[in-house]
Amino acid sequence: MAMMKVLNEGYVRLVDHMGTDLTVVNAARVSYAKESLELSDRDVRLIQFLAREGHTSPFRHAILQFELYAPLMVCRQWWKYVVGSAHYEGTGDSLEAWNESSRRYITEEPVFYIPQQHEWRSKPENSKQGSGDAVAWELGEKHMRELMEYVELGLTKYEAALADGICAEQARLFLPAYGMYVRWYWTASLQSVAHFLAQRLEHDAQKEIQDYAKAILELVKPIFPVSLDQLVPSQV
Template sequence: MTTEILKVLDNGYVRLVDVLGSDLTVANAARVSYAKESFELTDKDIRLIKFLAREGHTSPFRHAMLQFEVFAPLMVARQWWKYVIGSTHQEATGDSMEAWNESSRRYITEEPVFYRPQPNEWRGKPENSKQGSGDPVVEKLGLYYTQSLNDLINKAERLYEAAIEDGICAEQARLFLPSYGMYVRWYWTASLQSVCHFLNQRLEHDAQKEIQDFAKAVYYLAKQRFPVSIEELIK
């Protein structure tokens, strides 16, 4: 079990929990058709991996798995989750072996943590799109909305704590907490191919910046373990 971890945003992180396989796993999964096996990654194996990626022969990349623990705002988690659900039904991935287990405030009452953008982190609307974001807003506006968000969160936390103290069940008391900025924790286990599909989608310039930041952390951690495959699959 690994403990590699990268901090993201103000309170978030991505931790690589466990890994099954390596670049050599990919090469051997492809080579089993000919009843052959390599015991050390060679230039020949690397050429094979490049061929597989280039020609879209994706099944060998599904024999390697990565498991991550992620702590991110709910708005990031829901974007991520929509990707996971969608990707299991796409022929592009062919991957139906992803797993997702998330913390629930039906059962836990630990102190909530919220994403609080700094005044210089608020972004304006894009000029030529109905979604996404544009340039940073002026400092005065950023200061106003950071303070407004802090006030809202502080009031919500007081109501949440009061409800718990008065005996309201946790699954209803959580209604007082602002949801989209609240941090949640989950485990995500996926094949190497599925991880790369996620990265190709969420590293794009038009992805929401916050999920881009988490995707960059996943990319860095995955590339340490699968340097050849990641290089070929992430374009």
């Protein structure tokens, strides 16, 4: 399946999917014992109606499965969409699944996200969260090098603990967590994916998760062009 690189070491891979825009149409038409064999203009109007009027259950019959590799700070923010998916807008969407790699079991070489000199951002002027403009190159250079030194120190202590026979699930405490890349599978309905995109493609979302959302959109758009055009209209 298709894969897109994100940040310096991360990626999004579309592992599998079930359905197309026609799946949404036929899930809705079954109420009248009807079925479409090819997507028509009438079917497009039906998808438009379903999205406009909030009839969302047909969008939950299409499923997408992704493999993701991202810094922990992105992963944990993403997780909120799994926790909340059974409740938002009263949908009762219980089709989400999440399986993540664990350093209780693996000791592969840790990989860390380290922003380059031009990627460090200032704090926002009028908000307690988010970020502002890029800082000066020299300041970015300073903090890039300090982060590299911090990561190297953590790696050294992690490897020393393993060498001393400390179990992996405790040795990982030495690893600088938020920038460390983790790998996971995310399986979700089309509606849940669209909800994630609508939230994380917004201009005020954290830039790093925006980058992943853009990759998700590019991978999903060819499969569900009509549905995404209606569910995430400002982004398609």
